[in-house]
Amino acid sequence: MTELNQIDLRALAAGSKRTWDAFVVAATPLINAVIRRTLASYRLSEDDVMDAAQDVFVRLCANDFRLLKTYDPARAGLSTWLAVVSRSAAVDYARRRRQATTPIDDVPEAALAVEDRHVEKLKIPEGLLTERQILILRCLYDEERDVAEIAQLLKIDAQTVRSTHHKALLRLREHFRGEVP
Amino acid sequence: MSMERTPLSDKDLWRSLATDRVAPTAVSEMDFAAWLEGRLSEADAAGIDAAVSANPELRRAALELSDILGKPLPAAAPRMAVRGQALVGFEAERRAERGSWLAGLLPAFSRGFALQRGALAGMAVVVAAVGFMLGGGLGESYATQKYASAQPSGVTLSKPLGRDTTNELNDLFADAT
Numbered sequence: 001m002t003e004l005n006q007i008d009l010r011a012l013a014a015g016s017k018r019t020w021d022a023f024v025v026a027a028t029p030l031i032n033a034v035i036r037r038t039l040a041s042y043r044l045s046e047d048d049v050m051d052a053a054q055d056v057f058v059r060l061c062a063n064d065f066r067l068l069k070t071y072d073p074a075r076a077g078l079s080t081w082l083a084v085v086s087r088s089a090a091v092d093y094a095r096r097r098r099q100a101t102t103p104i105d106d107v108p109e110a111a112l113a114v115e116d117r118h119v120e121k122l123k124i125p126e127g128l129l130t131e132r133q134i135l136i137l138r139c140l141y142d143e144e145r146d147v148a149e150i151a152q153l154l155k156i157d158a159q160t161v162r163s164t165h166h167k168a169l170l171r172l173r174e175h176f177r178g179e180v181p
Numbered sequence: 182m183s184m185e186r187t188p189l190s191d192k193d194l195w196r197s198l199a200t201d202r203v204a205p206t207a208v209s210e211m212d213f214a215a216w217l218e219g220r221l222s223e224a225d226a227a228g229i230d231a232a233v234s235a236n237p238e239l240r241r242a243a244l245e246l247s248d249i250l251g252k253p254l255p256a257a258a259p260r261m262a263v264r265g266q267a268l269v270g271f272e273a274e275r276r277a278e279r280g281s282w283l284a285g286l287l288p289a290f291s292r293g294f295a296l297q298r299g300a301l302a303g304m305a306v307v308v309a310a311v312g313f314m315l316g317g318g319l320g321e322s323y324a325t326q327k328y329a330s331a332q333p334s335g336v337t338l339s340k341p342l343g344r345d346t347t348n349e350l351n352d353l354f355a356d357a358t
Contacts, residue, residue: 015269017269017270017271020266020268020269021266021269024262024265024266025262025266027265028257028261028262028265029254029255029256029257030249030254031257031261032254032255032257032258032261033249033254033255033257034246034249037245037249038245050258050260050261050264053257053261053264053265054261054264054265054268057264057265057268058268061268061269070211071211072211075211075214075215075220076211076214076215076217076218076220077214077218079250080214080217080218080246080250081210081211081214083214083246083249083250084210084213084214084217084242084246085210087242087245087246088210091238091242121197121198121199122197122198122199123198123199124198124199124200130227130230131227131228131230131231131234132226132227132230134200134230134231134234135230135231135233135234137195137200138200138234138240139240139244141191141192141195141196142200142237142240143240143241143244145244149244149247149248152247152248152251153217153243153244153247154219155218155219156219165191169191169194172194172195172198173194176194176198
C-alpha cells in the first residue's frame, strides 16, 4: 500500500485515475479518524461519517482538483494538511446537519462557569504576555490540558511548556501585585 | 483573626483576569497545517498563536488534530475508500491529456481503442480499393451494364473494353458435349 508521502502529487493534480485511487486508499484512515473525532460531539450516524468523508474527497477533486493544487509540500506534510481540510469539511457537514451536543462531563469547567458580573475582571495589558504564553495558559486552564499534550501541540519539549508557564505567571503576579492576592 | 488574604492559585489568578480577546483574521488551512508542524517563523507563529488562543473552536481543533496525527490510525471501512475512488474516472485523466484539436475530434474513450478503430477503418478502405481494381474498375463495370441492357438475352457480346471472357466459358461447355 502506498503511503501518503509517496503519492505523486503532480500526477494526482493532473487527474491520474491510478494515482487518485492510491491516494484515496492511503488517505482514508486519516480522514476517517478526523471525521469521527470531529463528529463525536454531534451524535451523528455511521452514514453521516461516510457522507462527511465523501465530502472531503469531493472537496479535493472538485473543479479540476483546485483545492488539492493549493497544497504546498514545502510548508507542511500532506497528512497534516489533509487532516486540517478534513476537520473543516466535517465541521461544515455537522453544521448543515444539526447542532452539537456535548456531554457535560466532557466540557472544561471554565466553559461552564457562570461569570460573576459584580466583579469586574482585571484586563491583561497588551504586550504584558507573549502570544505563546497566553496560548499555553489558555490550554492549561481553559482547556484543562496537561503539559505533555501542550508540548505535543506546539512541537516543543515539556520543560519549555513549564518554563513558559512559570514566566507568564511571574509577570502576571508582578503586574497585578496589590490588586489580586 | 488574620486579615491576610490567601494567595490565589495559578488557575484562580488566570480565571480572575479578563482573558477574552478579539479574534484575529481567519487562518488559512495551509498556514494552520504549517503551524501544527511547528514550521513557521517566530513572528508568523505568533499570529497563529493569537488566533488559536482567541478562538476556542480553533484551539480545540488544534489539540484534537495534534492528538490524531501523533497516533497510529485505525483502519476505515473499505466502503469509504471505494466511494472516494469512484469520484474520479478515466474522464478526468483524458481531459488533462487532451491538448491538440485533432485529439479533440476523437470520440471520448481510451486512446488505444481509438487507434484500433482507425487502423481497421484504414484497412477496410485498402481492401475495398484493391478489390475494386481487381474487378476492372468503375468504367468497365458501367460499360458492361450499358451494353447488357441494350441487347436481347442469349446474344454473345463483344465488350468494348477489357477482355471478353464469355466465349471462353461457352467454349468450355461446348467442349464438354
